[in-house]
Amino acid sequence: MINQQTDALIIGFGKGGKTLAPFLANKGWTVTVVEQSSTMYGGTCINIGCIPTKALVHSAEQVSAQETSDFASKARAFKEAWNFKEELVSLLRSKNHDNLANHPGINLITGQASFVSPHEVLVERLDRESLIITAKHIFINTGAIPFMPTTTGDSNHIYNSTTLLEMSELPRRMAIVGSGFIGLEFASMYATFGTEVTVVEKGADFLKREDKDIRKEIQSILEAKGIRFLFSSKVESVQDNIKGTTITIRNENGSTQELDVDAVLFATGRKPNTANLALERAGVQVNDKGFIIVDDTLRTNVPHIWAIGDVNGGPQFTYISLDDFRIIRSHLFGDKSRSRKDRKNIPTSVFITPSLAKVGLTEEEAVQAGYRIKVAKLPGIASPRARILKQTSGLFKAIVDEETGYILGCTLFGAEAAEIINIVALAMDTNQTYLDLRDRIYTHPSMTEILNDLFSQI
Numbered sequence: 001m002i003n004q005q006t007d008a009l010i011i012g013f014g015k016g017g018k019t020l021a022p023f024l025a026n027k028g029w030t031v032t033v034v035e036q037s038s039t040m041y042g043g044t045c046i047n048i049g050c051i052p053t054k055a056l057v058h059s060a061e062q063v064s065a066q067e068t069s070d071f072a073s074k075a076r077a078f079k080e081a082w083n084f085k086e087e088l089v090s091l092l093r094s095k096n097h098d099n100l101a102n103h104p105g106i107n108l109i110t111g112q113a114s115f116v117s118p119h120e121v122l123v124e125r126l127d128r129e130s131l132i133i134t135a136k137h138i139f140i141n142t143g144a145i146p147f148m149p150t151t152t153g154d155s156n157h158i159y160n161s162t163t164l165l166e167m168s169e170l171p172r173r174m175a176i177v178g179s180g181f182i183g184l185e186f187a188s189m190y191a192t193f194g195t196e197v198t199v200v201e202k203g204a205d206f207l208k209r210e211d212k213d214i215r216k217e218i219q220s221i222l223e224a225k226g227i228r229f230l231f232s233s234k235v236e237s238v239q240d241n242i243k244g245t246t247i248t249i250r251n252e253n254g255s256t257q258e259l260d261v262d263a264v265l266f267a268t269g270r271k272p273n274t275a276n277l278a279l280e281r282a283g284v285q286v287n288d289k290g291f292i293i294v295d296d297t298l299r300t301n302v303p304h305i306w307a308i309g310d311v312n313g314g315p316q317f318t319y320i321s322l323d324d325f326r327i328i329r330s331h332l333f334g335d336k337s338r339s340r341k342d343r344k345n346i347p348t349s350v351f352i353t354p355s356l357a358k359v360g361l362t363e364e365e366a367v368q369a370g371y372r373i374k375v376a377k378l379p380g381i382a383s384p385r386a387r388i389l390k391q392t393s394g395l396f397k398a399i400v401d402e403e404t405g406y407i408l409g410c411t412l413f414g415a416e417a418a419e420i421i422n423i424v425a426l427a428m429d430t431n432q433t434y435l436d437l438r439d440r441i442y443t444h445p446s447m448t449e450i451l452n453d454l455f456s457q458i
């Protein structure tokens with residue numbers, strides 16, 4: 001057993017941790033980063049999350065614009081897109097690796113970390129001697145992993161988002177269980193490539209935090225791609241047969257139906273990746289779902305141990321993990337003022353085609369909160385840029401406080417919505433009124449200029 005000392009030990013190569021490591025090293029701290037897998041340098045986002053999925057979404061949109069007709073051509077197009085995704089991920093993984101490995105103040109170790117005591121962590125390496133690292137400060141950044149509900153049966157066709165991304169063949173028929181971010185993004189992407197997709201959702205509807213008109217528009221556009229939705233339904237069993245696999249779906253009213261598919265994706269949420277950490281040996285507390293409990297400055301109940309990113313139970317987005325880094329920076333080397341409370345309007349985007357992006361309140365939420373509101377709405381086709389991009393479907397919507405003119409919320413379902421929403425979020429965070437966005441000079445022809453027209457509806 002080798003013993004090492006370090007000022008900061010970062011467990012997991014997540015977004016916040018990999019940003020914190022060079023920051024602390026540049027401040028003169030000795031920094032050790034431990035990542036359990038050589039295929040995960042750069043973390044979930046780079047390897048099995050945002051980047052590979054959005055590369056496939058983008059390729060699907062290009063293929064759909066070419067209107068390939070027969071399945072064999074579609075399958076070839078998917079294989080090409082998959083190869084591109086693999087090349088991109090491998091490039092980014094290696095860049096991420098080198099960024100830390102080549103930094104003179106950072107010791108990057110590949111191995112699995114678990115606590116021995118509050119200041120000591122065991123690192124087990126595949127083909128090398130284990131280490132005990134004694135650290136003054138410890139940052140847990142181990143992310144989240146897919147949560148899979150139990151089903152009966154025997155199948156080699158069950159996937160989660162990680163394992164499905166390893167498959168280079170386009171399935172002809174696919175069931176996707178869950179219609180959250182991952183379920184909808186995969187459904188839209190595979191259907192755009194040409195897979196026959198059925199989505200099985202236990203709830204009575206999807207995206208429950210969206211207004212009804214937006215949900216209706218999304219559903220009709222996804223259905224037009226050929227996606228079938230089965231709501232209030234659960235997959236009970238998955239049983240392989242010579243042609244693929246048969247899933248048995250039970251509806252809320254008790255009736256069952258069978259569906260033959262080639263692949264079943266479970267996209268039913270993600271749970272904290274803490275099982276191997278032996279947190280109890282450090283005395284670190286977790287909540288009933290296993291997420292590490294932190295205060296608004298991201299410290300755990302053990303003052304020298306912090307938790308960053310998905311593992312601390314905050315919103316599961318790469319940009320939130322990055323913001324966790326900013327909070328920790330503020331507390332270690334800044335004025336100690338930044339906290340989770342500063343996050344006012346967090347924009348989100350679901351990368352279906354066209355994309356859905358949102359910030360702040362929906363119409364229903366604003367009414368429930370007691371605001372007197374004005375609502376602006378425009379169809380996607382109102383944008384000249386959307387016509388150029390051949391993505392004219394969708395719906396843009398903004399909610400404004402009638403009394404003050406402040407923007408309470410905005411949902412953009414249309415081309416490049418994930419870009420435009422950041423401008424609306426900035427306006428909201430800096431207390432600008434809807435008039436500021438209505439009367440701004442934007443480039444033309446851009447998607448952003450839809451804000452001129454959208455807010456002119458008020």
Ligand SMILES: Cc1cc2nc3c(=O)[nH]c(=O)nc-3n(C[C@H](O)[C@H](O)[C@H](O)COP(=O)(O)OP(=O)(O)OC[C@H]3O[C@@H](n4cnc5c(N)ncnc54)[C@H](O)[C@@H]3O)c2cc1C
Pocket residue numbers: 011012013014015016017034035036037040041042043044045046048049050051053054111112113114141142143144161182273276277308309310311315316317318319321351
């Ligand atoms: C399919 C998919 C698509 C997504 N798309 C988006 C998107 O478009 N936009 C967005 O913002 N977010 C997206 N997300 C969410 C986003 O990927 C995560 O919120 C983000 O990556 C979380 O980062 P993190 O800092 O918590 O840690 P992670 O990036 O999850 O890193 C944790 C690391 O810790 C390592 N580790 C775990 N346990 C140990 C241990 N005991 N010892 C050593 N190492 C360990 C893991 O191997 C992993 O590399 C997506 C997620 C998925 C699954």
Ligand SMILES: NC(=O)c1ccc[n+]([C@@H]2O[C@H](COP(=O)([O-])OP(=O)(O)OC[C@H]3O[C@@H](n4cnc5c(N)ncnc54)[C@H](O)[C@@H]3O)[C@@H](O)[C@H]2O)c1
Pocket residue numbers: 149177178179180181182183185200201202203206207233234235267268269270315316317349350351
């Ligand atoms: N574009 C992005 O920013 C992006 C993309 C992908 C993932 N993510 C992050 O990853 C997280 C996890 O994504 P996710 O889609 O796995 O989770 P999710 O929580 O967004 O959605 C899970 C869905 O599965 C349904 N479900 C759960 N159990 C079920 C069952 N047994 N049968 C049928 N349906 C069931 C739920 O009702 C829900 O609709 C997201 O919340 C998000 O934070 C972000």
